[in-house]
Amino acid sequence: MVVPAGYYLLLAAALFSIGVVGVLVRRNIIVMFMCIELMLNSVNLTLVTFSRINGNLEGQVLSFFVMVVAAAEVTVGLALIVNLFRLKASTDADEVDSLRS
């Protein structure tokens, strides 16, 4: 059974939208962080889909790059979150506003 490419793209769009909304509406930093990961992976899905459609490997190679970058970003991001938690004793993003005038 061959699933048409449009479904993959729809799924990716849905995942991306969930990620965007999650970042916008949630205040928990960890959840926001996971939403960012969600968006990244939805993009990966899109890349792989187009790779299949076009019959070449470039999209898949790019998705590997995205994964590597995402891994690095997770490392840094989690370290930031841990430190923020130590500092503020909360995971609320709105409490991190010391740059506010």
Added chain:
Amino acid sequence: MSAVLAASEGVVPLTQVLTAPGGSPVDLAWLIPVVPAVSAGLLLLFGKRLGRLAAAVAITAMGYSAVASTLVFAFLGSQPEGGRTFVRTVGTWISAGPLQVDWSLLVDPLASVMLLLVTWVGLLIHIYSIGYMHGDERYPRFFAYMNLFAASMLILVLGSSFLTLFVGWELVGLCSYLLVGFWFENRDYATAAKKAFIVNRIGDVGFMIAMFLVFFAFGSLDFAQVLPEAATVLGAGSVTAVAICLLLFVGATGKSAQIPLYVWLPDAMAGPTPVSALIHAATMVTAGVYLLARTSPLWALVPEWGLLVAWIGVITALVTALIACAQRDLKKILAYSTISQLGYMFIGVGLGDQVAGIFHLLTHGFFKALLFLAAGSVMHAMANRTDVWGMGGLLRVMPITAITALVGVLAIAGVPPLSGFWSKEEVLAAAADTPGAQPIWLLGAIVAGLTAFYMVRWFYLIFLGSPRWQADADGSVPHPHESPLSMTLPLVVLAVLSVIGGLLNINPETGFLHGWLEPSVLRYAGETPFLAEAMAIVLVVALSVVGLAVALLAYGRRWTRPAPSIGAAGAAQRAFYVDRFYETVVMVPGWLLAKGLATFDRLGIDGLVNGSGRATQRLASVTRQLQTGFVRSYVLAVLAGAVLVGAMFFGAGVGW
């Protein structure tokens, strides 16, 4: 003019320049300025630790230079006539395309006599300073500066190009500034130092432009290249030659205190007295005369402008002699007298009898250093009082000072057979012999009478009559005493030199100095006396004796109190308002200009800068409202941007 030009037929100086054999005094001449300079550096660095030993170091350095200069002089004397001009190159300084300037020394007869004057008089004054500066808190620094000055002056004298001469020229200006303002705690003294420096700078600008012109015309700044070619490159009476000469003269008026730039010299008396003696009487102020003598081949091209130099010299001599007659400060009298005597020197070099000018420079170096040191000795005894009307009768308490000072007075007054008589006569003879310069001779003769008058007045008020000094406001009364040996010894030596200095050139035609300087200068003075020489001499001496007698009679019998400050006497006491004139014409507009510019700077320039800063602040206070600090609002902005970009691509795709 043709008659004057015809006289300039001597060999052009510096046509034949030799290299000294290795190891000879000339080969080692570069050490003459370097040793005092190194000593100055050491004293500045370690002077505080040396304490009173600083004087020993400084005097040793000066002594080295003096002995070395003597050896150089003897070496030149041992060379055949016509082979006494040497250039000793030490190293390259500037090498920029056609501009090649070396650190090199020009050792020739003219430089050698200047070396002797600077080093030996300098040495005597260094010795004198041991006693005079005794107890000063900046004792080592004083000697460091004196050494630095000697080194600078020696660079000036030995420089083999306009630029190396200029290095010394600027350095002596700097030393003058440092030493005039040596007691800088006193605001007036610090101001006097600044005045000396700034007025000198005005002259220096002239010198610099002259150098540019020389380089433009000759492609070189070396004396040995410029001077022999002057006649062929420029030609007699050419505009460039006139411009170069006049600009050099502007420089000389600054350094040698001639009208219109003489005003700094009387104020420079704020410095310690040995400084006045060394810098402001014997050596530095003669730099202008030296420069004009050195560049005599250029002047020989434009002798009619040399006449202008002589006129400025004689007018300066007359005006300042008149001022000197009315001053009360014992050093200021001598300062104005120095300017007046420098005027004589300029008559000599201006009219083309450089030997006469240099001769007067040398004898003046002796007797004016003597007079200043005697004045210092008096101030030392009188607790630094300077008003001649508050002295009197010091002959009995300080006989050595008084008698040596008397020798100096008679020498400067031109009483035969003392040195001043011979050199002054020679200068005046140059004026008498040059067609068109007879009025200069007449004025010069009158100045000779005035000189005798004010110098005898100076001597009488200080050393003769009855004591007139009174207690200070705090009740202290000076107890005059003879100065220590370190101070009287230089006085005696200088007095001897002042007596016998005339032997250098008793006969203008065949005297020693005449033959000695011949290879260094290009004489262009006339040789047609307008009245019998003997008569001229008798006239001048008679005028001097009259001046002398009038002063003796006047101050001995009638004028026992200072003249009131009214009329001519008042004007002369205030130096003919020249300083006030400069204040009104130069200082006040300059001050207003500065004030205006300061206002423009504050309102305009600062307004622009501060305004842009303030505008940025205002803008920021509005825009920083955007920075909420909430991550999610930023994300929203990013999303909005992304949607916008997407919409644009989409729109472009569907052809909106």
